[in-house]
Every structure is written in structure tokens, then in C-alpha cells.
Amino acid sequence: MASAKPHARESGVPFTPTGTGSPNRPRRGLALPEWTTAFLLLTPVILLFSISVIYPVIETVRISFWEIRGLGRPSFVGLGNYARLFSDPVFLGTLWTTLIFTLGVTIVSVSIGWFIALLCAFAPRQTSIFRLMIFATFGISEAVAGYIWIGIFRPGDAGLLNGILTAIGLGEFAQPWLGGANSALIALIVTASWSAVGLPLLLSFASVQAIPRSILEAAYMDGAKPLTMMWHIMVPLSLPGARVAVFLTLLSSLRAFDIVFVLTAGGPARATETVGFFMYRESMTQFNLGYGAAATIILLIGVLLVSTPAIAQRTRGAK
Amino acid sequence: MVGRAPIWIIFVVGIVGCLWIIPIIGIVATSLQTTDSIARGWWHFGENEFSLQAWYTVWQTYPLAGSLWVSIKITLAATALTMVTAPAAAYVFHYLRFPMRRLWLIIIINAFVLPQQVVIIPLFQLWREVGLLDNMAAVVIPFVGLSYAWAVFLIKSFLEDFPKELIEAARIDGCGPIRTFTQVVLPNLISPIAACGILQFLWCWNTLLLPMLFLRSDISLTVLLARIAGTYDPNLDQQAVAAIVTALIPLAIFLLFQKQFAAGNRVSSGGKE
Numbered sequence: 001m002a003s004a005k006p007h008a009r010e011s012g013v014p015f016t017p018t019g020t021g022s023p024n025r026p027r028r029g030l031a032l033p034e035w036t037t038a039f040l041l042l043t044p045v046i047l048l049f050s051i052s053v054i055y056p057v058i059e060t061v062r063i064s065f066w067e068i069r070g071l072g073r074p075s076f077v078g079l080g081n082y083a084r085l086f087s088d089p090v091f092l093g094t095l096w097t098t099l100i101f102t103l104g105v106t107i108v109s110v111s112i113g114w115f116i117a118l119l120c121a122f123a124p125r126q127t128s129i130f131r132l133m134i135f136a137t138f139g140i141s142e143a144v145a146g147y148i149w150i151g152i153f154r155p156g157d158a159g160l161l162n163g164i165l166t167a168i169g170l171g172e173f174a175q176p177w178l179g180g181a182n183s184a185l186i187a188l189i190v191t192a193s194w195s196a197v198g199l200p201l202l203l204s205f206a207s208v209q210a211i212p213r214s215i216l217e218a219a220y221m222d223g224a225k226p227l228t229m230m231w232h233i234m235v236p237l238s239l240p241g242a243r244v245a246v247f248l249t250l251l252s253s254l255r256a257f258d259i260v261f262v263l264t265a266g267g268p269a270r271a272t273e274t275v276g277f278f279m280y281r282e283s284m285t286q287f288n289l290g291y292g293a294a295a296t297i298i299l300l301i302g303v304l305l306v307s308t309p310a311i312a313q314r315t316r317g318a319k
Numbered sequence: 320m321v322g323r324a325p326i327w328i329i330f331v332v333g334i335v336g337c338l339w340i341i342p343i344i345g346i347v348a349t350s351l352q353t354t355d356s357i358a359r360g361w362w363h364f365g366e367n368e369f370s371l372q373a374w375y376t377v378w379q380t381y382p383l384a385g386s387l388w389v390s391i392k393i394t395l396a397a398t399a400l401t402m403v404t405a406p407a408a409a410y411v412f413h414y415l416r417f418p419m420r421r422l423w424l425i426i427i428i429n430a431f432v433l434p435q436q437v438v439i440i441p442l443f444q445l446w447r448e449v450g451l452l453d454n455m456a457a458v459v460i461p462f463v464g465l466s467y468a469w470a471v472f473l474i475k476s477f478l479e480d481f482p483k484e485l486i487e488a489a490r491i492d493g494c495g496p497i498r499t500f501t502q503v504v505l506p507n508l509i510s511p512i513a514a515c516g517i518l519q520f521l522w523c524w525n526t527l528l529l530p531m532l533f534l535r536s537d538i539s540l541t542v543l544l545a546r547i548a549g550t551y552d553p554n555l556d557q558q559a560v561a562a563i564v565t566a567l568i569p570l571a572i573f574l575l576f577q578k579q580f581a582a583g584n585r586v587s588s589g590g591k592e
Contacts, residue, residue, distance in 0.1 A: 255434035292440060311432065
């Protein structure tokens with residue numbers, strides 16, 4: 001926080017230049033030109049933002065109260081779509097899948113990313129190449145990640161996972177991983193975690209590196225072993241970074257679509273459909289626009305619940 | 320850091336690092352082998368035959384070059400628009416006073432939590448009505464509109480540390496708000512604008528949902544790959560080439576600009592300390 005911020009104007013300006021407005025006005029500039037300029041510069045932003053965020057949000061809420069099937073006449077059903085959702089076993093299944101997927105990806109990717117970040121802090125230079133190898137998946141899209149991992153879970157001899165199981169004598173566990181409901185969900189979590197680990201690694205590593213050296217040196221002088229130092233000093237002190245990582249991973253896996261679409265397409269038999277995918281399927285392939293919109297609003301409510309602290313923080317900080 | 324790094328730490332990180340790139344090695348190896356060899360498993364390096372065949376034939380089998388061009392056009396357009404308009408918005412929100420300023424600011428910077436799924440039904444209907452489906456603009460507009468949520472926040476966070484004295488000095492010298500922006504603020508915003516550009520480039524190139532729904536004939540690389548992956552196409556070697564081509568440009572950008580990417584991500588996520 002810059003300390004000179006609030007009063008810089010008064011203290012830094014010894015006199016008011018004459019001829020540019022009334023001499024003792026409280027704020028800089030004339031009121032009219034300033035907000036005209038503001039709106040001039042803001043117009044493209046407000047326009048594009050309104051088209052692609054504000055209008056769609058309002059419209060999705062509105063559509064969710066209507067029954068719209070394909071090109072047929074829409075009819076108003078009030079909360080009917082929502083009532084139908086919560087008696088639809090498929091949708092209830094997607095809620096459960098979404099919960100497992102979101103928690104699974106967050107726990108796996110944040111714990112791996114954070115642990116690696118803590119380890120790397122002991123030898124930042126020697127581990128930089130390995131850190132980059134893990135971090136690189138961050139630059140690979142979910143769609144490509146999904147495609148790559150199809151190859152690993154492939155049934156028969158061509159799949160790497162089955163190949164490894166056979167090679168180490170566990171051949172009886174080899175299976176078509178994407179063909180079973182539970183194994184497909186696990187495959188989805190593994191793939192998403194592989195591609196999501198970059199952000200937790202990045203944020204936790206920044207947080208660990210920000211720990212004052214003196215604290216770590218003191219612990220080292222007292223003879224603390226690396227694992228003790230990690231657990232008692234570095235974990236609590238890098239918590240802020242890890243907390244942001246947890247939030248962002250929760251947020252992105254809750255909204256997941258791309259990776260589900262490419263890796264399992266919701267299958268087998270809709271067993272790996274998340275809410276974000278269910279909404280796509282209902283509205284864009286079955287053309288139940290109202291029903292899909294209602295599912296989207298449920299997803300939005302979930303997202304807003306998870307992000308309440310972040311939204312509160314940003315709103316407070318919006319000056 | 321402190322003292323000598325224990326060797327086991329480097330060892331553990333090294334093992335995880337190697338595990339992490341096995342899938343990438345797999346896809347590269349697949350693209351370089353014959354289909355018979357792939358069926359046996361790409362990791363049998365001793366027995367498998369290598370060939371560059373897939374890299375030659377894939378351009379005829381899949382519309383790879385066309386999609387590459389679509390991806391480049393869409394991504395560059397969306398990235399340029401964000402890089403030009405978001406800094407102005409951040410400047411306006413930070414330094415100028417106008418009605419409903421705080422309300423707009425709160426709405427824009429909190430929109431980063433919105434799932435993309437929220438925009439697709441209304442925009443699909445809107446684009447269909449105005450005939451924008453299958454047009455580049457149908458994708459570029461939401462790409463840019465959605466990016467403001469984090470881009471404005473990122474640049475505005477940077478402006479919070481910007482010396483007020485400079486703005487003040489410019490005003491005393493007779494600069495209006497626009498000249499202050501273009502001549503005083505903008506030259507100092509290079510690094511956050513670069514960070515915005517890199518984040519936006521990667522996101523636009525890599526995302527699937529919006530281009531998949533709004534583009535039909537001229538599809539981007541990511542959409543092409545998703546389509547190929549969903550079919551029972553036996554040409555695994557050519558598919559692998561398509562995947563590599565899709566991943567190559569964003570990965571190169573990512574590796575080249577890691578620092579800016581990391582900084583941008585930390586700030587736009589609110590994780591800067």
C-alpha cells in the first residue's frame with residue numbers, strides 16, 4: 001500500500017494553476033469533460049461486456065422459466081424446469097458427479113502442486129527444470145490433455161496404463177478404463193488434475209518463496225530437518241497462496257466442460273456428465289433450451305456459493 | 320535456500336517431473352510411429368518402426384492448415400482487442416470519476432467467476448437471429464467481453480502502485496485525461512498489458528466450448544481435434560500429429576513468456592502479495 005496515496009494531490013501541488021477552472025474546486029478537472037471522456041474510453045468495453053456477459057446472464061435466467069423445445073412455441077412454466085431437474089435422476093447423478101469431480105481434482109492437484117512447491121523451495125535452482133516439466137501442462141489445453149490421456153486409458157495393448165499393469169504382473173487389472181462408470185470418473189479426475197496442477201504449483205511456490213529467509217535460517221540453525229521445517233513453518237506460512245489455488249481450482253473444475261467433452265463425452269451411459277456438460281447436452285444437442293438454462297442457473301448458484309468470499313473481497317477492494 | 324539441499328528432494332521432484340511429461344512423450348512417439356507399432360504400444364521402442372508418414376499425410380486427411388489459420392485469426396483478433404481496450408478501461412476506472420463508476424467496476428471484476436456455460440444459450444439465439452453463426456465475430460466478441468473480467472482487474476491492480484505524482488504533474492502541465500493516459504500512463508503499462516495479452520492468447524487458443532458451438536465450417540484447431548477424438552478413426556498417428564500441432568503454438572508462447580504469464584496469473588487471481 002502506497003502511504004502517500006490519499007493526500008498526494010493536496011501536498012504535492014503547491015498552487016492551483018489559474019485559467020483551467022475555478023481555483024478552489026475539490027476535484028481535478030471539470031465534471032463534464034471528465035465523465036464524457038470516461039464514457040468515450042469505456043464505450044467499447046461496456047458494449048462488449050454487456051453483449052457477452054450482462055445480457056446472457058439475464059437472458060439465461062429468463063429462459064430458465066420457459067419451456068422451449070427446438071423451434072416450437074415457448075410456454076411459460078415458472079419454476080417448472082427446476083422442479084423437473086430435481087426429480088430427474090440423470091440430473092441428480094450429474095450433481096453427484098460434479099461434486100466428486102470438483103473435490104477430486106482440487107484435492108489431487110492442489111496437494112501435489114503444493115507439495116512440489118514446498119520441496120522445490122529447498123533447492124529452487126536444481127529443481128527448476130523439473131518444475132518446468134510439471135508446469136508445462138499448464139500451457140496445454142484441456143482438449144489436448146483429454147485427447148492425450150485417451151491414449152493412456154485405451155483398452156487392450158495400445159493403452160499405456162494397461163501396458164504398465166501387464167508389465168508389472170498385474171495384468172488382471174487391465175481394463176477398458178473409459179468404459180466403466182467408476183473408472184471413467186477416476187480417469188477424468190486424473191486427467192484434469194494432470195492438466196490443472198500448474199496453477200497450484202505456481203501460486204504455492206510464489207507464496208513459499210515469500211517466506212522471510214530469517215525464519216527459515218533460524219529453524220535450520222536449530223537443527224530442524226526438511227520435513228519438520230516444511231510441516232511446521234512452510235505449510236502454515238504458504239497457506240495464503242494455497243488457499244487462492246484451492247479456490248481457483250474449485251472454480252475451474254466446477255465449470256469444467258472441455259475435458260469432459262473430449263475424454264469421455266459424458267459416457268459411459270451419462271455416468272461422467274458434470275452439470276456443465278449436462279447443460280450443453282440438454283440445450284445444444286436436445287434443444288431443450290429452457291431445461292438447459294435452468295441447469296445452468298443451478299451451476300451458476302454453485303459457482304457463486306464457492307466464490308462468495310472472493311467476491312466479497314474484490315467488492316471491498318473496488319475503489 | 321538455506322543450507323545444502325538434501326539430494327532426496329531433488330530426486331522426488333525429478334521423478335514427479337518425469338512422470339508428468341510421459342503423456343507428452345507418448346503423443347510425440349505416437350505421431351512418429353506406424354499404425355501397427357502404435358497398436359502394439361508406443362513404448363516398445365526397440366521393436367517399433369518409426370516414420371514421418373503421418374506428418375506428411377495429415378495435411379490432406381484433416382483440414383489442419385485451414386483450422387490453424389482460423390485459430391490464428393480468432394486468437395490474434397481477440398488478443399489485440401483486449402490489449403487495446405482493457406488498459407483504457409482500467410485507467411478510466413482508476414483515475415476518472417463518473418456516474419455509476421463503482422457499480423460497473425464491481426460487476427466487471429466479479430464476472431471472472433461466471434461459467435462460460437451461462438453465455439452460450441442466449442448468444443447462440445442472438446447470433447442465429449443476426450446471422451453471425453459461423454462468423455469469426457461470434458467467437459471474438461464473447462472472447463473479448465469475457466476477458467475484461469480479469470484483464471481490467473489485472474491492469475487496475477498494477478495502477479494501484481502507479482505514482483500519483485506523475486498523473487498530477489501531467490495535469491498541471493495541461494494534459495487532459497486522454498493525453499495523460501496515452502503519454503504518461505500507457506508507456507508504463509507495457510508489462511501488465513503483455514501479461515494480459517499472453518493470458519488472453521492462451522485462453523482463446525485453447526478453449527473449446529464457444530468456438531465449437533458458434534463456428535461450423537471454418538473451425539479452430541481445438542474444435543477440429545475434439546471432433547477427431549470423438550470418431551472411430553483408426554489413424555492414431557495422424558490424430559497425434561493434429562494434437563501436437565494444436566498444442567505447439569500455445570505451448571511455445573507459454574514457455575517463452577513464462578515470467579509474464581506467471582505474474583499475470585498471480586495478480587489476476589488476486590494472489591499477489
